[in-house]
Amino acid sequence: MNPHVPSPARLAEIHQLYHLQSHLIDAGRAPGWAATFTVDGSFTSPTYPASVTGTAALTAFAERFAADCAADRVTRRHVVSNVALTGDDGAGTLQVEAYLQIVATPEGGTPHTERFTTLTDRVVHDGDGWRIAARVVHRDGTPVAPQI
Amino acid sequence: MNPHVPSPARLAEIHQLYHLQSHLIDAGRAPGWAATFTVDGSFTSPTYPASVTGTAALTAFAERFAADCAADRVTRRHVVSNVALTGDDGAGTLQVEAYLQIVATPEGGTPHTERFTTLTDRVVHDGDGWRIAARVVHRDGTPVAPQI
Amino acid sequence: MNPHVPSPARLAEIHQLYHLQSHLIDAGRAPGWAATFTVDGSFTSPTYPASVTGTAALTAFAERFAADCAADRVTRRHVVSNVALTGDDGAGTLQVEAYLQIVATPEGGTPHTERFTTLTDRVVHDGDGWRIAARVVHRDGTPVAPQI
Numbered sequence: 001m002n003p004h005v006p007s008p009a010r011l012a013e014i015h016q017l018y019h020l021q022s023h024l025i026d027a028g029r030a031p032g033w034a035a036t037f038t039v040d041g042s043f044t045s046p047t048y049p050a051s052v053t054g055t056a057a058l059t060a061f062a063e064r065f066a067a068d069c070a071a072d073r074v075t076r077r078h079v080v081s082n083v084a085l086t087g088d089d090g091a092g093t094l095q096v097e098a099y100l101q102i103v104a105t106p107e108g109g110t111p112h113t114e115r116f117t118t119l120t121d122r123v124v125h126d127g128d129g130w131r132i133a134a135r136v137v138h139r140d141g142t143p144v145a146p147q148i
Numbered sequence: 149m150n151p152h153v154p155s156p157a158r159l160a161e162i163h164q165l166y167h168l169q170s171h172l173i174d175a176g177r178a179p180g181w182a183a184t185f186t187v188d189g190s191f192t193s194p195t196y197p198a199s200v201t202g203t204a205a206l207t208a209f210a211e212r213f214a215a216d217c218a219a220d221r222v223t224r225r226h227v228v229s230n231v232a233l234t235g236d237d238g239a240g241t242l243q244v245e246a247y248l249q250i251v252a253t254p255e256g257g258t259p260h261t262e263r264f265t266t267l268t269d270r271v272v273h274d275g276d277g278w279r280i281a282a283r284v285v286h287r288d289g290t291p292v293a294p295q296i
Numbered sequence: 297m298n299p300h301v302p303s304p305a306r307l308a309e310i311h312q313l314y315h316l317q318s319h320l321i322d323a324g325r326a327p328g329w330a331a332t333f334t335v336d337g338s339f340t341s342p343t344y345p346a347s348v349t350g351t352a353a354l355t356a357f358a359e360r361f362a363a364d365c366a367a368d369r370v371t372r373r374h375v376v377s378n379v380a381l382t383g384d385d386g387a388g389t390l391q392v393e394a395y396l397q398i399v400a401t402p403e404g405g406t407p408h409t410e411r412f413t414t415l416t417d418r419v420v421h422d423g424d425g426w427r428i429a430a431r432v433v434h435r436d437g438t439p440v441a442p443q444i
Contacts (some may be wrong), residue, residue, distance in 0.1 A: 002434070008308035012156035015163075015311070020232040023245055053330055075288040077247060077264060079229050081375050084315040097319050099373060100349070103249070103264055105288035111264040115405040116373060129153055136256070140371040140401035160304035163311070168380040179402055199393070204427060221434040225412060227377050251397070251412055253436035259412040 006085045010094075013130050014123070015083055018098060022078035030062035038131045039123060045137035047115070047124040051118040073107040076114070094130070100137070156235045158242075162271070163231055166246060170226035179212035184278045186272060193217050193285035195263070224262070224275040242271040242278070248285070264288040302381045306390075309426050310419070311379055314394060318374035326358035334420060334427045343411070369403040372410070390419040390426070395431070412436040439441035 006014075024033040032053050035101060037043070042053040043061065052061045068078050079101045087095030098119045105111040122134040154162075165184060172181040182203050190201040191209065200209045217224050218234070227249045235243030246267045253259040270282040302310075311375065313332060319331040330351050333339070340350040348357045365372050374444045383391030394415045401407040418430040 001286060006308065008156040008160070008304040011308040011312060012159040012304070013153050016159060016232060019230040020234070022230050023232055023234065034195065065385070075264075077288070078248060079249075081229060081377060082315040083320050084312060084319055086319065087314070093154075096243075098317075099375060101375075103261070105264050107289055109289055111261045113399070113407045113409075116371075118403050140407065141403055141405055145340060156304040160302065160307040164302060164307060164380060167378040168382065170378050170395075171380055171382065216431050221401070223412075227395060227397075229377060236384055243317070251409070255437055259408075259409045259436065 011085065014085065014094070014096060017123075017132075018080050018083045018096070018131050022080055025065060026064050026075075026077050028062075028066040030059045030066065031044070033062045034058035036132060037135075038126060038133045041131065041135075043135045043137070045117070045135075046139050046142055047117075047137070061139050075104045075105045077105075079103050092125055092131075096121045096123050154236070159233065160241070162233065162244060165278050165280075166228050166231045166244070168222045169229055171256040172221075173210050173213060174225050175252075176210075178207045178214065182206035183211040184280060185283075186274060186281045187282075189279065189281055191285070193265070193283075194287050194290055195285070223253045224294075225251045225253075227251050240273055241281075244269045244271050304434055305392055307381065310381065310390070310392060313419075313426050313428075314376050314379045314392070318376055321358050321361060322373050324358075324362035326355045326362065329358040332428060334422060334429045334433075337348065337429050337431075339381035339433070341413070341430045341431075342435050343413075371401045373399045373401075374395070375399050376441070389429075390418045392419050413418075413444075 021036045021056060024036065027037045037055070037058055039055050040053065042051050042060065044051040051076045052058055053101050054135045061090060083096065083098045085094055086097045089132045095118070100117045102114045102117070103111050115142065120136045120138070121132050123130050125131070157276055162216050169184045171179060172184065185203070187203050188201065189206065190199050191206060192199040200206055207235045229247045229249070231244065231246040233242055234245045244267070248265045248267055250262045250265070251259050253264045265288065268284045268286070271278050272281045273279070302325070306404045307443070317329060317332045320332065333349050335350065337354065338347050339354060340347040348354055377395045379392065379394045381390055392407055396413045396415050399407050399411045400410045400412070413436065414434045416432045416434070417428050419426050420429045421427070
């Protein structure tokens with residue numbers, strides 16, 4: 001980790017990216033969520049059998065998330081915290097780490113945290129804004145995820 | 149939603165407003181909490197029977213929250229996350245969305261999340277700072293709140 | 297509390313400090329965590345029998361935290377929220393308040409919040425960056441901590 005002090009502009013953009021991203025997937029805005037990744041961005045999580053790569057696959061992933069929630073009659077929220085810049089190679093690639101809790105509320109029920117995960121992301125600027133090029137999710141309570 | 153990139157200054161002010169707001173109500177600082185809304189600001193939540201509008205009513209609302217916690221011998225915290233600017237009309241009115249969990253700890257007990265809510269706010273600048281002009285709260289696990 | 301509007305640069309640095317700090321202790325990076333305090337910084341919490349003061353003692357404290365988690369076969373996360381500047385004496389000393397939840401996930405189990413705490417910190421700039429000079433932790437559900 002590189003505990004350097006990021007520029008306020010960069011940190012503001014990164015916070016907005018991460019905080020908005022959850023609203024997009026939780027509201028079923030699958031193309032918007034996919035667009036927070038680069039066009040060849042990848043998402044690797046032990047909760048799912050394989051990495052998800054590229055805009056079309058990421059969009060389908062987010063659509064499935066929304067469909068599963070509807071089928072389960074559960075509202076699930078991606079609660080992000082502790083967004084921190086932990087690396088900067090000086091050539092336009094950042095490392096961002098964050099915590100992500102999935103909080104579920106069944107219809108007529110009360111909320112509970114289904115899983116606690118950590119995000120370790122490679123983040124790049126595509127000319128228009130910062131995008132996630134590669135996300136690796138680790139789920140607490142499980143062995144360290146193999147690098148797929 | 150408009151995933152534009154906000155200015156760092158604006159995002160800093162909005163974050164400070166939302167993060168401070170919880171400390172104010174949770175510490176029983178009712179007038180301070182009410183002052184995070186415009187003088188004719190409104191708060192609409194399905195948890196309460198009617199909208200609360202204007203500084204005096206908002207102050208009384210926050211005082212009642214503190215009195216209820218004391219009567220219940222419970223500490224309740226407004227935990228805000230995922231504060232994102234999701235709209236800007238270019239004429240001084242912002243839309244801000246955030247998650248808000250009410251976490252309760254009874255005397256001698258352990259914490260649990262009583263409810264998971266989402267905030268959809270209209271935010272304006274009153275010359276002195278950003279203030280919430282209208283807040284609509286939705287509670288997860290319930291039908292979508294009617295627009296009162 | 298002083299609900300003034302902090303500069304974007306200052307708020308960015310404070311957010312980065314608080315958000316990174318949790319990653320450091322949770323990843324077992326004890327010296328890195330201790331370095332988020334001044335060299336004579338102090339940490340006072342009702343969870344522990346006495347204040348912890350100075351880099352060596354803070355490092356040992358963070359090492360013990362990691363060792364206890366390993367012995368318990370539990371992953372514990374310091375989830376920070378509502379980081380707000382609540383004071384500025386104009387001479388380089390800030391007050392920062394935040395919420396801090398300890399969320400634990402046992403091996404093979406699901407997460408739960410072990411305790412909800414509030415942080416009230418004195419924060420100073422040591423020429424290199426903002427550091428915590430004194431942290432007082434209060435744990436919800438217990439009487440207000442005596443000032444040790």
